[in-house]
Amino acid sequence: MSGKGNSFRKNIQHDTEGRPSLRKKSERKPRSYAPSGSALGSKLVKIIGLFLLILSVYFLIAFISYLFTWKEDQSYVSAANGGWHTLFKTREEFALAGIEPPVIQNWMGKVGALLAHQFIYKWFGIASFIFVGILFVIGYRLLFKVKILSIWKTLGYSAFTIIFLSLTLGFIHGFISNYPHFLEGEFGFWSNRLLAAQIGVPGVGGLLIFTLLAVLIVFFNFDFKFSSRSGQSATSQPLGKGPANLSRDEERYLHESEYRVDPVEFRLNKNKELSEEEAPATNQLKTPANLNNDAEKLRQNLTIPPKSKPEEVKDGLDFSIERSEEKPKNELITPPLTVSPIKEEKPSTADELVEKVGQYDPKLDLSSYQYPTLDLLRDYGSGKITVNNHELEANKDKIVDTLGNYNIEIAKIKATIGPTVTLYEIIPKPGVRISKIKNLEDDIALSLAALGIRIIAPMPGKGTIGIEVPNSHPEMVSMRSVLATEKFQHTDMDLPIALGRTISNEVYIADLAKMPHLLVAGATGQGKSVGINAILTSLLYKKHPAELKFVLVDPKKVELSLFKKIERHFLAKLPGEEDAIITDTKKVINTLNSLCIEMDARYDLLKNAQVRNLKEYNAKFINRRLNPEEGHRYLPFIVLIVDEFADLMMTAGKEVETPIARLAQLARAVGIHLVIATQRPSVNIITGTIKANFPARLAFRVLSKVDSRTILDSGGADQLIGRGDMLLATGSDLIRIQCAFVDTPEVEEISDFIGGQRGYPSALLLPEYVGEDGEGGIEDFDMRDRDPMFEDAARLVVLHQQGSTSLIQRKLKLGYNRAGRIIDQLEAAGIVGPFEGSKAREVLFPDEYSLEQFLDGLKKDA
């Protein structure tokens, strides 16, 4: 079966809210220019097309020749000799008039010379060359039935350009010469004279400039703003402060909907001849330039009868548009209003405190912190989708043909174009078994000669079968284009991660806090590290250092090293560690266990505060309803990122698996989230325990179906095309996303930008953890390295008989981290007992006398 009988239908399937939109068939104006249905008509169209093509070539040569031969042909074509009438004059007549037989130099003879003279000299000057283009475009379209440009657009643009060019050249040339010239033609010359007499020469100049700018505004929405890079303010403003600070590009991204590509629907109708006028127009991609036009057209074409019920819609599209009908005012019955007196409650102590000193501001320590700006990121790709009509139609035909070869008939086919793949959704004719289509995956891939064909049969919740075909020119999705969207800027998610763009070119933003943990897997070189960088970048663009801390584990040692510069802002580490980025397996185990301790401590805090999660806890703390003297503190989110989990599992196995599983099971409510990446998605790495606790999984391309099953519990990841093409499984859903691309230099610039600002004195210190062999714990502590305030703190806790960090913090006016370090040293020295969750530690010295003796002993040792 050939695709000859199939025609496209202009039909934007969904409006911006995803509702199907209506265009009645009857409303479509017949656009066909051939006598429909007649073979003769079709032949005639072809002949006309051929003629126009040849004519365009004739014009071209005649016009070019005119530029060289106009002087020689002047006497022949001039009005004095009769102009066009010279065509019909005989030699005798010329002789009688005393004129020598005309000598024609134009390469296209008498007619060529006369035509060129008419168009170029008499009319529009060299702008007349545009006529050649018009003839060519129309001729080509009629002959080959291939649309180069829309005819009406071509005519419109050309008419304007011809007149404008002729006038402008005439205007300029008017300063040099007082006679018409072939540059502008007589039209350009005399029009200028006429206009100059009315509004003066400066007036004509102004009019021309105005016309040019007006046209730029109408067609290109030109907005006369200078690039944001030249302006200081735009670059130094933090993200998230509203669109006013954004450059033109960024504003463009803000209107994310402009980039969404609506599906293209193909209509399968074997009996109908392919309507050429209709076909290409329907297939137009929704690039930013034509989207507005289309939306406008749609609005004009969408006429909905005021009270139409769904069954009244004649073309059978089964949807209804809900309208909220306002009731006439006089039907409203206004019940009498009784206002109960407002009870005045006495403000609680917390309210009084808030009234007096305001809410607690966790960002106060770094109040001058500037969020990274968008200009640190680069723009890759054009931001436009470049699947052309031929590719779309050819793929459609191949799919239809292949299925046709197996006697599978299709009722409808629709294409949705994404940055890297196009989704063809087909509805088979009744009676076709879905498994039959699924089995043809390889055959369709073969016929399309493309890697990475994925068949989704059936599409969940859609009642169609999806065939994803990679685009021949995939579009790179830059991180900048994703972060600049309104969707990201105004998101109210707790931990928004901008992953990239979906198949319908929509920006996909997930909330890590809700996921609540993410498993990332994919073969080497398929974009995993870029993905992790994208996650980190999104969070860095949205969060203040007070709100978020990262624990970075990088056994490969090089992948996350760029983030070292933000240690004092965003990283957390074990006390006493030099590097915040953990590369050693032993230290990873300590860190994971330390995170477990932090988790337990946070749960205790939550329990004492009688709240259920971190958000409620922090809200209570901000409103000063929790007393810092009781150990309460503002709790930042902690995101643990492990770049190569396989390596850890190989070297430490259960020692790593157990704390990870514990964290994954419990840490969600206390704001600890895990992102774990691996390039070896085998079952001994992604074990059952791990899998069970990571409902959100991100798969880049893997090499086998088995690997795909290990990650996603289904195939699909083996059919991706790499370079950031990924599948995100969130429980039941499987979404194909093109990962946003952020390059290493960009990450470096972001780290420099943040690292260059004032930070905290050190990274956030996680609780101490004593390993089984004591390594890395407080027993390692050397008494000679004790804090200068150690003795004062010891006296304080013994005096109060209360081993609490907040006591030391308050009385000695120290920061939380330092007080925490001192209490650990006191524990190591045997002055206080071990950590007991939210309770204060036990003090092991009953009075100051025994303590002084002990301290003297310490001094002597040192």
Ligand SMILES: Nc1ncnc2c1ncn2[C@@H]1O[C@H](COP(=O)(O)OP(=O)(O)OP(=O)(O)O)[C@@H](O)[C@H]1O
């Ligand atoms: N989202 C993307 N868009 C375009 N190209 C990408 C994208 N992600 C990755 N690539 C390309 O793929 C290359 C490899 O990516 P990346 O380094 O992230 O792979 P990887 O899976 O981390 O590999 P490895 O496991 O060996 O570190 C990049 O250098 C880049 O050229």
